[in-house]
Amino acid sequence: MITIIDYGAGNLRSVEKAMQFLGYETEVTDDLKKIENAKKLILPGVGAFGEAMDKLKKRGLDTLLKEIKDKQTPFLGICLGLQLLFDYSEESNVEGLGILKGNIVKIPNVGLKIPQIGWNSIDIKDCRLLKGIHDKSYVYFVHSYYLDALDKSIVCATVEYGATLDIAVESGNIFATQFHPEKSGDIGLSILKNFAEVSI
Secondary structure (H helix, E strand, O other): OEEEEOOOOOOHHHHHHHHHHOOOOEEEEOOHHHHHOOOEEEEOOOOOHHHHHHHHHHOOHHHHHHOHHHHOOOEEEEOHHHHOOOOEEOOOOEEOOOOOOEEEEEOOOOOOOOOEEEEEEOEEOOOOOOOOOOOOOEEEEEEOEEEEEOOHHHEEEEEEOOOEEEEEEEEOOEEEEOOOHHHOHHHHHHHHHHHHHOOO
């Protein structure tokens, strides 16, 4: 069972449909007990960082999610779900969960369209989440802010878009992507399958 966290700011149904297409049993819930006892967790996210943090706090999910790393529950953050894992976002001048170290900063305005919307090729390092994915594969993005990770050793993919953006991370049981695997065709499905089959 893969538990998809509903906190009112996620692209829940497309993630759920992608996992079900792959043949995995899923549940979408905001129930703290179910999330606490989950075997695997996905935190999707779209929208503003500050509003999303407010929603997590109102549901008591901020405290619960901070315990996930110690519990070793496999966890996947998607898009805003990646950003919330880190210390701070310039978007709302708001602190994040601080599960991983780094800041969320604005994509530099160097003549490129912001937000970055659409397909872009990524530079991949060896990691479990991106196992079998070829370097320079194309995935789908929708974002104006990006991760600047403090510890670059956890970064398993980057993209060039006005700067070198950290767009996928892996640290123990914590996995996250800035791009949307559920919208990234066969490549994205392979990434979701890698997460579904990972063991810690």
